[in-house]
Amino acid sequence: MLTKSSTELVRQRNSVLVLAALRRHGALAHTEIADFTKLSSATISAITADLEKAQIIEKSEHQAASGRGRPRVSFRQRRDCGYLVVVIISSDGVQYSLVDYAGKLIDRFNEERSHDPAGAERFVTSIREGLARILSRSKLPQEKVLLISISSKGLVHPTEPVLVWSPIFGSNQIDFESALRPEWQARILLGNETQLVAAALGAHEENTRPADFRALAALSLGHSIGLGIVRSAGQGEREISAPNFGHMLHMANGGLCRCGSKGCIEAYAGFYAILRMAFEVPLDTIPAKFVPIAELDKIAAQARHGHRMSAFAFRQAGIALGNGLSRLLSLTERMPIAITGPGTRYYDLLRQGIEEGLGQTHVVRMEGMPEIRVVPDESILVFEGHLDRALSVIDQELVMSGIQGAD
Amino acid sequence: MLTKSSTELVRQRNSVLVLAALRRHGALAHTEIADFTKLSSATISAITADLEKAQIIEKSEHQAASGRGRPRVSFRQRRDCGYLVVVIISSDGVQYSLVDYAGKLIDRFNEERSHDPAGAERFVTSIREGLARILSRSKLPQEKVLLISISSKGLVHPTEPVLVWSPIFGSNQIDFESALRPEWQARILLGNETQLVAAALGAHEENTRPADFRALAALSLGHSIGLGIVRSAGQGEREISAPNFGHMLHMANGGLCRCGSKGCIEAYAGFYAILRMAFEVPLDTIPAKFVPIAELDKIAAQARHGHRMSAFAFRQAGIALGNGLSRLLSLTERMPIAITGPGTRYYDLLRQGIEEGLGQTHVVRMEGMPEIRVVPDESILVFEGHLDRALSVIDQELVMSGIQGAD
DNA sequence: ATTATTTTCTCGACAGTCGAGAAATTTAGT
DNA sequence: ACTAAATTTCTCGACTGTCGAGAAAATAAT
Incomplete structure (x- = not known):
């Protein structure tokens, strides 16, 4: 209605x-x-x-x-009109930033993070402590913090601030709303990391050529594979979503993935998967929890020097990504694809496979290859995406509540 | 902006x-x-x-x-406020319906259609003639026809009334806007058939339980495979889309599809594909243009009586559909799936494969199976979808134009 | 006839946008 | 120093729209 x-x-x-x-x-x-x-x-x-x-x-x-x-x-x-806390959860730590209403960074620190997979509750308390710390350092009254914007890798709930699945905690859901609500009256937003990259790129795109922007996808390559989509909905609104692309089925009964399923895209294109393939480890072995990037650099160097199996591993990863993207394009309209994340440094090795994987589908053969750009500096975009989304939500809320509250 | x-x-x-x-x-x-x-x-x-x-x-x-x-x-x-022509293009003919502003059917006839694949221009002129005929039979002045709503199987352009790809004319694009604009000043809408089924089901759903409706997918099984998605966007608007699901990649380098690509879902789940698999024809043979449904009924009967290869063919079709749906669900949020089309009569044979194919993906294992309903009477829903969409567009246009045009 | 009941219509108050022009304030010119 | 031009901001009246309250209309019951 x-x-x-x-x-x-x-x-x-x-x-x-x-x-x-x-x-x-x-x-x-x-x-x-x-x-x-x-x-x-x-x-x-x-x-x-x-x-x-x-x-x-x-x-x-x-x-x-x-x-x-x-x-x-x-x-x-007015800078002092309200404040925003940005919490960026990455694999090795959590970054807390305090930002004023004008978007200016006021305070920032990082905290280490234990790699204990069972410690979901402990992790939540560490987040609570981090938030308390950034508040006390700022000496601001708590009600001045209007919004807490959190991002993580993994699968986020489409509407609630619930982390449904994450590489570290698996299916141990984390509901930030219920975890933080007792202490904080701020609005709580959770986003997938790549979703925010897409948001930032979309905002940028719409600033530069506002007319013909329709949609854009961001693909993040790393230990895990992330995808974010931004689409211009009616009335100039932008809608962002974070599909479960990394764990979309690439090949039935394929390689074992960290998530426990078989044949996910990540099980072919994630860093651990490339390593596994390059070392000719059987595809049903439990994958390594974490792969130092230097390890992968070594394989990449070998591949660039003509080592067959290493090159093959990257090519297989590319094909998995290309097939996945082609399936994405079968289900959405044609849109440009921005590739980000630490994996971009191997784009020269992945590219052929990506194009091969893309070319195997009807849409791509009909409409041609989508535009692909490589955008290496992911972390800046994540922060920009946070600001873009959070500040416009704050604008909304201030207007809705603040007008009648005038003196 | x-x-x-x-x-x-x-x-x-x-x-x-x-x-x-x-x-x-x-x-x-x-x-x-x-x-x-x-x-x-x-x-x-x-x-x-x-x-x-x-x-x-x-x-x-x-x-x-x-x-x-x-x-x-x-x-x-007011019934005489304006009229709507619905043109439903199916594989064996074209149905023309004249409907008044209140949604009441006034006139309807079918016309045979030549199966000449090259005759895209001839087809367009036959549509023009059909439209002229329904107008002359009604004795209405032409400007009273406010909208022409056309549907076909195949891939439609997301915004323009352009048939981008169709099972019969292939990549011979048909632009209904430029084909009909010289004669008609009516607004022209083109929809994918299954998209309109989804629209009808979505409207129905929103009438019965308005609160918790978020999204729904309609899957049409027949000679080709169609998918339509309806999603409730903000402000109670419903947004419908028609992904290229039938030609999404099921399996790299798989069976040859009618579209010329390899490994499309349709090349495993379309009627011709089931026939091909049951008869153990090599998967790279050019598929039959058209399969009489009696032929498929026979195979289904055999499968139900335990014939191994026939049952296998339906199971493979189910797996292709299930894998495709699981990929869809990886890229969207969880939504119920309504299965329609002539293929529903084989649902008993397809079901196991569909569930197997669905179960192979991370999302499904995490969130559980989506709700699947079987809705056999497709053609009624197509017409309802036409009316639902077209009449609300007419409402919009009347309000926008008609108010200042009052006497 | 009168009264109760229900529906529709009307009126005045209030909120919002717009165009036109007034008021304000600075620079350029003499 | 003074005036004219330029430019921005502010203000006023007209118009459109929504709402609540109550008047007017029309029927059934008494």
Whole structure:
């Protein structure tokens, strides 16, 4: 059932429109906001007055005095309007960042992480401690933290902040909502890491060529294989999702995967899988928990020097990825693919296999190869994706709650 | 970029809300509309007055006088407000239906279709003739036909009415927009057949249990394999898509498919594929263009009587479908699957293979089997899907254009 | 006839957007 | 120093839209 519409909703939507313009283009004057949002000047006056009264934006006194006429006064977000904590869980540690409402990094530290697979509860308490620590270091009151944005590798629930499956804890689900809610009243968001990479790339894409952006997929290569998709939905909204690509079936009854299933893509394209194949270890042996990257570099060097089995291992990995991507493209529309993660350094060895694997499917033969770009610096994109998503959620919530709460 | 919102848009949205309520529940009185839409009584008065002036709805004089109090006057769509032509292209013919704005079937006929694969142009002219014929039989002026809704098997363009690939014409694209635009000013919509089945099932689902509907997939089994997905997007909108499932890669370098590729799902689960496998024909032989269903019935009978190779053929088909579905579920969230099409009569033979194929993947092992229902009467659903989609598009367009065009 | 009941319609209040033009404020020119 | 031009921001009135409350309408029961 459709939901009814009212004039208050109109104001809300237009207010977040103004905040989004401010976010994208930095401090803006009345006139510039009107240009970007296509709203009339009178409306801008009304909205900015409201937002200023609600202490969400402020006039920035500094202006360049560029030309004659009445000087512009630009608006910008109030930094102290609210704060965001970004928690990035990676295989060897957890990074905590405190960011203000304008997107500026205020504090950041890393904490080591035990590799105890059974320690899901202990891990949750360590997260709680980390959050407590970044709060106490900042000396901010807790209610100023409006959102906690968490990312991890693995499978996340489509709507709730629940880590459904992860490389380290397996099917030991972690529900961050119930774990953090007693202490924190902040909104809690969980994202798959590659999903956030896709979000960042999508935001970037839409800034550079806004018209023809429709969809984009990010493929992260590493110990595990991640995929994120960003799609432009109606009304200029972007929708991001994180399919379980790494554990999609590549080949029935194929190699044993870390997840316990057989024939997953990861069981051919993950770092441990490449190692296993290169060393001609039987495909049904329990895979190594963790592979030092130097080990894989060695194999790559051998492959580049013509060692048959090493080259074969990379080629098989490429084929698994290519077949998987071709299946993805059979189920979605054609979209460009950005490859990220530590595995990009082996792209020269993977490429042939990827193209071979892609070419085996009807869609690809019909529509041609998708555009593939290699984007090595993954960690920056993950953080950008966090900010992009979290700050626009905060904008939404501030507008929804903050307007009537004005003094 | 988000798009701005205004009060006129609010009225438009609420107007289609009223029309949608009328569509779902039949003729409704003022009070009932207010109940369904949650709009205030005053707003209903304003909107219904506008729609009545624009000749989109009318008061229905017939009322039951049920109890005391001022009797209700119910509104209903004006049948003559506009018309819709539904064109259903199937393997053996084309069905033309004329439907009025209230969704009532007015005229219908079938026309045979030549099986000439090269005759794409001739086919287009036959469609043009069919449309001309249904118009002349109705004696309606052409501009009263607001929408032409076409469906076919095969791959349709996500946004334009272009048949990108079809079992009969292959990669001979058919652009219905450019083919029909010179004669017709009606909006032209093209849908994949199974996509429309999904649309109908989704509409049904949302009527019965509106709250927890999130997504649904329809799988059509026949000479070719079709898949349609319906997903509830934000604001109660439903989004439908038609992935190229039948030609998704099942097995690299597998059996030869009608499309010319190797290893498509269809090359294992299409009727011709089952026949080929049962008769132990080599998998690289050019598949039969068309298989009489009696032929397949015979094989099914043999399989049910214990004939090994026939049973094996159905089981292989099931596995191909199950693997494909498991891959679909790896890339989307968990959703129920409705199986339709002539192939449902062999579901007893396919089922084991489908479950085996599904069970080989990580997601299914984690989340359990998806719900599978068998829905045999496909053709009714296709027509319902046409109406569901087309009439709501007409509602939209009438509201957008018709309001200022009032007298 | 009168009263109770139910539905529909109408009115005034309120929220929102827009265009036009007034007010403000600076630079350029004389 | 003063005026004119330019440019930005602010304000006002008109218009559209939704809502709640209550008036008006129309029927059944008494």
